[in-house]
Amino acid sequence: MFEILLNHYPVLLKGLTTTLVVSLSAIALGLVLGVLLAFGLTSRYRLVRWPCGLYRSFWRGTPILLQLLLVYYLLPEIGIEIAPITAAILTLTLNTAAFQSEIFRSGISHIPAGQIEAARMAGISAWQTRRRIIMPQVFRLTLPPLTNEIITILKNSSLISVIAVTELMRVSEQIASRTFQPLETYLAAALLYLAVNLVLARLSAYLEHRMTGGLATE
Amino acid sequence: MFDIALLWDVRGLILQGLWNTLWICFFGCLLAVSLGLVLAALRLANPRLFGYPVACYVEICRGIPLLILLFLLYYGGPSIGLRLDAEIAGVTGIGLYGAGYFAEIYRGGFKSIPKGQLEAARMLGISPWHALIRIQIPQMARLIVPPGTNQLIILVKESALISIISVDDLTKNATTIVNQTFQVIEPYLAVALLYWLMIELVARGGYALEKRLANRQPRHVAQKDNSHANG
Numbered sequence: 001m002f003e004i005l006l007n008h009y010p011v012l013l014k015g016l017t018t019t020l021v022v023s024l025s026a027i028a029l030g031l032v033l034g035v036l037l038a039f040g041l042t043s044r045y046r047l048v049r050w051p052c053g054l055y056r057s058f059w060r061g062t063p064i065l066l067q068l069l070l071v072y073y074l075l076p077e078i079g080i081e082i083a084p085i086t087a088a089i090l091t092l093t094l095n096t097a098a099f100q101s102e103i104f105r106s107g108i109s110h111i112p113a114g115q116i117e118a119a120r121m122a123g124i125s126a127w128q129t130r131r132r133i134i135m136p137q138v139f140r141l142t143l144p145p146l147t148n149e150i151i152t153i154l155k156n157s158s159l160i161s162v163i164a165v166t167e168l169m170r171v172s173e174q175i176a177s178r179t180f181q182p183l184e185t186y187l188a189a190a191l192l193y194l195a196v197n198l199v200l201a202r203l204s205a206y207l208e209h210r211m212t213g214g215l216a217t218e
Numbered sequence: 219m220f221d222i223a224l225l226w227d228v229r230g231l232i233l234q235g236l237w238n239t240l241w242i243c244f245f246g247c248l249l250a251v252s253l254g255l256v257l258a259a260l261r262l263a264n265p266r267l268f269g270y271p272v273a274c275y276v277e278i279c280r281g282i283p284l285l286i287l288l289f290l291l292y293y294g295g296p297s298i299g300l301r302l303d304a305e306i307a308g309v310t311g312i313g314l315y316g317a318g319y320f321a322e323i324y325r326g327g328f329k330s331i332p333k334g335q336l337e338a339a340r341m342l343g344i345s346p347w348h349a350l351i352r353i354q355i356p357q358m359a360r361l362i363v364p365p366g367t368n369q370l371i372i373l374v375k376e377s378a379l380i381s382i383i384s385v386d387d388l389t390k391n392a393t394t395i396v397n398q399t400f401q402v403i404e405p406y407l408a409v410a411l412l413y414w415l416m417i418e419l420v421a422r423g424g425y426a427l428e429k430r431l432a433n434r435q436p437r438h439v440a441q442k443d444n445s446h447a448n449g
Binding site for chain 2: 044060061063064065066067069070073076077151155158159161162169172173176181182183184186187189190193195197198207
């Protein structure tokens with residue numbers, strides 16, 4: 001296992017970089033979409049809530065592999081040529097947006113209604129209330145589930161290897177088929193995934209520790 | 219645009235995929251639920267001996283993708299003399315992976331039971347084993363059903379990955395149909411709908427179980443508590 005790591009570390013690191021770039025772009029784009037969806041889910045209007053709910057239901061209720069295949073094969077059908085890596089980021093983004101919207105929705109529901117009433121009384125617009133009052137608190141409240149979601153996306157990014165994106169998983173497959181040492185190679189890849197995820201989990205625990213205090217609900 | 223007749227023509231493949239997904243998920247989840255309980259029980263019984271290894275196991279399951287585990291079992295296994303059919307590798311992979319998560323869910327349930335209850339049980343001369351069966355597990359059951367249901371749903375969805383190690387499950391057969399008919403939307407959407415249905419059934423089952431346990435348990439406990447308070 002360590003021999004594989006030593007002999008193939010340039011390719012493995014390149015694969016890992018792609019894994020990180022794809023996952024983190026999806027997380028960042030999904031965050032924007034997820035926040036908007038969470039606003040949609042908590043909207044006063046049923047006409048806004050309903051489609052957002054349907055979106056969330058579909059993307060949370062079907063396997064991400066199936067979503068990836070659907071995006072990758074469907075877009076060319078309707079005349080949109082798309083590179084595998086773009087399809088990968090798009091699918092992971094659309095998927096994580098649904099999961100993140102649910103995390104944010106739950107966070108928003110934890111903000112005391114009094115704060116929002118007070119903001120309205122003070123003549124602060126709905127949009128400003130969201131931006132300045134609700135969301136800063138929501139981000140702090142939802143840090144632990146958000147970290148879990150980042151880890152989930154990092155792990156799920158392994159399946160974009162099926163559409164030939166050369167991330168860590170794909171690179172490992174290539175090394176395994178060249179060296180005829182699948183066990184050692186996949187163990188090495190597992191170790192890399194594990195290391196990244198452990199670092200993420202620790203980082204989040206540290207941030208959470210630092211940011212507690214001054215929370216709306218406490 | 220959506221061609222139902224096409225789906226009728228390939229019903230054999232869809233049903234075969236559904237059957238494979240169902241039985242592999244069933245046994246995979248069964249393994250996850252039971253192995254998870256064993257791990258949690260070991261950790262509880264002897265924290266000094268098993269605490270660290272079980273914690274490591276949990277961290278590994280949380281930190282590596284299921285796909286890597288499946289590849290290790292299916293492609294890596296033969297190097298150490300472990301030759302598994304793809305289906306069996308699928309069941310084992312889902313089971314081992316899920317067990318890490320279930321061990322943690324059980325632990326959460328155990329931890330939420332006040333220590334005083336166990337001390338009281340020991341005082342009364344109730345054996346630890348008896349306390350586990352009669353005091354801890356019944357109360358725990360209610361608490362672990364919601365996260366347990368969530369985890370089962372995740373495992374059912376993740377089971378789509380077994381198609382990559384060449385199991386003829388729903389996802390693999392959907393791709394086969396796509397390649398045969400050159401139609402993308404119908405097979406994939408139909409299969410997505412089937413997964414959705416399976417997941418909805420698991421979720422409904424979870425709710426029903428949660429309700430049953432909730433109806434039975436607290437009234438009983440509450441009555442007892444009251445009688446003590448009054449007495």
